[in-house]
Amino acid sequence: MRPLEPRRACAVLAPGLLALALLSGCSSGVPAGPATRSAATPPVPRVVEPPPRYRVTLAASTLREDQRILHVLNRLGYGPRSGDVERVRQMGLERWIERQLDPERLPDAALEAALTDYPVLAMSPAGLYRDYPPPRQQDVQRFQSGQMTPQEIREVFPPDRRPAVINAQLQSAKIMRAVLSERQLQEVMVDFWFNHFNVYALKGPVRWMTPAYEREAIRPHAMGRFRDLVLATAHHPAMLYYLDNWLSTRDDLVVPGRGRRGLNENYARELMELHTLGVDGGYSQQDVVEVARCFTGWTIERPQQGGGYLFRPGTHDRGAKHVLGRAIPAGGGQEDGLAVIDLLTRHSSTARFIATKLVRRFVRDDPPKALVDRVARVFQKTDGDIRAMLVAIVTSPEFVSADTYQAKTKTPLEVVVSAVRALDGGLDPPPAPGAPARVVGGGLSLARQVARLGEPLYEAQPPTGYPDVAPAWVNAGALLGRMNYALALAQSRLPGVRTDVGRFVQDVDRGQPAAVLDRIVSVVLHGEVSASTRRVLASQLDSPEIVRATSDDRGPRNTDVEKLAALVLGSPEFQRR
């Protein structure tokens, strides 16, 4: 079991030590696990905290302090765990944001310990090919023609050496990070940029490249410079393969004995449409062709064996090009592509496009135009400094305005993770090799829930990634899925995920349903519940199933706290952030 126990220890610290405890990740390097649960909090050495690198002052707001804290925890992270609102209040909300903007300095030992269960995260594509090789063609044929018994299949393809393990570990780790990490904003930004520069893990060899892609191309730059993201993704085998640029050559190339090669426009188009300028960013079909020509020769050395980026001068189109009205002289090599990236990442359309997407993520589905303008100007002034744009958004009046509060509908990932965090759910580590197939780690179990709600992680097929607006996620089937998830989670029915709703009402008389309800509404929604929902919840208390009779039907009435918590987690209020 990988519970959130160490955090509970935080709650008993003296208020003055809280900030320090948060800074140290609460676990002081002790690996999370059952043994730490009852261990006394280790003595905390006195550390003089360095001043924050970024100063944040929130704009004036009509929201109450609790609402502001809740708002920030929901928007810059995956929602509060129990006790977080109080902890942030102690520390000061602006201090909390400043720390989030400087994640390298936030210790994250509990998460790091948990991530050691997912070795693929640190592996190279070549190492993954070695340890999780694709099945040999002849074995696949024997398997498909029914010539192999299940036992033989297990021997030839041991389940823990199959390529599917890579995605299972990636998905699990993404859940673990969202649930456990102290660096909540960083995880939100990694998710945002992966989705922006989406690759589809199930396209050919991309699966073996995806851990490195997130680790090398996305994560290091998630709060850095936009241009570095474009450069890193443009060079990465995962992107080169996913959008076919590795195949693109000068249009007149003929390989003796193997026929004609030629231009492939796929990457060039998506680079402009989805990564930089935006679809209305002012480029033409001719620009697509010219950009594709600039990127000819950017390829992968042996993609099926985990090779890296390679520039092949012989396949590069050395002619002169014109991109967006600018001449790129003949005779160039890979610097043609670099020149395009410079041009695109300094373009005002890019500033506006990126600002719009960021504001949509952090503020509202329909981004306020004035704020987009300001953030776009920050992009241009700072050469695409992502942190500076985040500061501009968070400190804007729009961010803390009343009509921004709870205006976003949670995505499937957000609703699944925020519910586990609200209940302080514990997540089991992945099972040891050879365990029965039904044993599932908590991370994978939750990732499957996210997939059922419509967002299979790392498996968005189109280059657009997943949408970030409510109508994409709100429909009858998905709403039922959310309610069913709430029930399964609160009743601790998801494999590998442990919740104990009873713990939150230990000190409440369970024979007093109204008091129990108040506590659960306070734990899950921090009291932010509409009058109508509260009325419905209260009326449920008269229902015989919610108010369970004890076995002899004579003792004090005993509220079904799990079902009550499920109703609150499945309520319209909890679907918003």
Next chain:
Amino acid sequence: MDPCTRRAFMRGGALSVLGVGLGGVPRFLVRTATAQGTPSRSKVLIAVFQRGAVDGLSMVVPHGDPDYYSARGAIAIARPAGGQPDTTVDLDGFFGLHPAMSPLKPLWGARRLAVVHACGSPDITRSHFDAQDYMESGTPGVKSTADGWLARGLHATPRASASPFRAVAMGPQLPRVLRGEAGAVAMGSLADFDVKGEQGAPATGAVDARRGFESMYEQGVRDLLYGTGRETFEAVKMLKAAAPQRLAPANGAQYPRGRFGESLKQIAQLIRADVGVEVAFTDVGGWDTHAGQGNERGQLANRLSDFAQGLAALERDLGDRMDDVVVLTMSEFGRTVRENGNRGTDHGHATAMLVLGGPVRGGVVYGRWPGLRRDQLFEGRDLAVTTDFRALFAEVAQRHLGVAPTAPLFPGFAVKTSGFPGVLV
């Protein structure tokens, strides 16, 4: 997508999603009050979106056009050879089906399958995202359109006793084409479409949780979330009563394994269970064949095989019901006429769309063939569009679903019946 779109949708859609169209009376109450006995067998449209831009020239091969074989080498589909395997299945001496689509040949012979070739959008975008958006909103070049054309068609054709399953999409997300004031249900699968208690048999507790959720979403303010919640529970109750899952495929129909086959199977179950489906939507991906497209066999052939087997199984399963059913396939654009350097094709312009069912005047390839000579191509590279997709879709909506010609199906596009391709009786 344009942010204004969403806002407008949410504002505009709220009324209908809430079902308070008629003087504040919830729509389902109106329905209950006016429903007369068993729902009548209405016309059904099944729309299938091939996302990713299918290569129409491989799906319905213009084998009689000499420029086809000069433009394409490794990926060309071999000329018909009297039904030999791995050759084009001839339809009319000029066009033929990809050999992987041979399960559809009997339907052509029975005049229940038609093709509209060189069909597509007047907009020149080669962006999947934009082109799909335009094909679903029905307004090429206009991004601010709030709703989808099928939703507009249904909204303009109110039914006193419309079912919550009047419009259904198989999949976890409601597609753009069905977003709007008509209200539509999206579901991953029939089995998941309920509030579930303990595992296994539905426990008494589950019934109670459903009641709780239902009341919460019934009480709230008027917006997308609450409105959808209300539609949801109405649909859950109806589905429970109809129990479509009990209907095994009929007439020996065998659906291909995988999501597409499963979606079609469940659409057939809903139709056979008489829950009032008028429009069903599903989509199928994997058509973006930039590299290693294959020819008679290979990547694209595998996708087409799944596609054709699914449609053939659906037709067989629905049996006599097909007299009232039209299946319409669509894809956002076609692919370059010339093979690219990676034995694949890039984003092009026109493609082919299939129309299948009892009301179809089948056995014909509709549309003017623009030719494949370089000077006949759109921008010198792509199959030109000679049938605006809106003309085809308008014909299906008006003649089959009974949408009035005056309905705002395709704003800014005036089409007379004389402009229809003529695929329907």
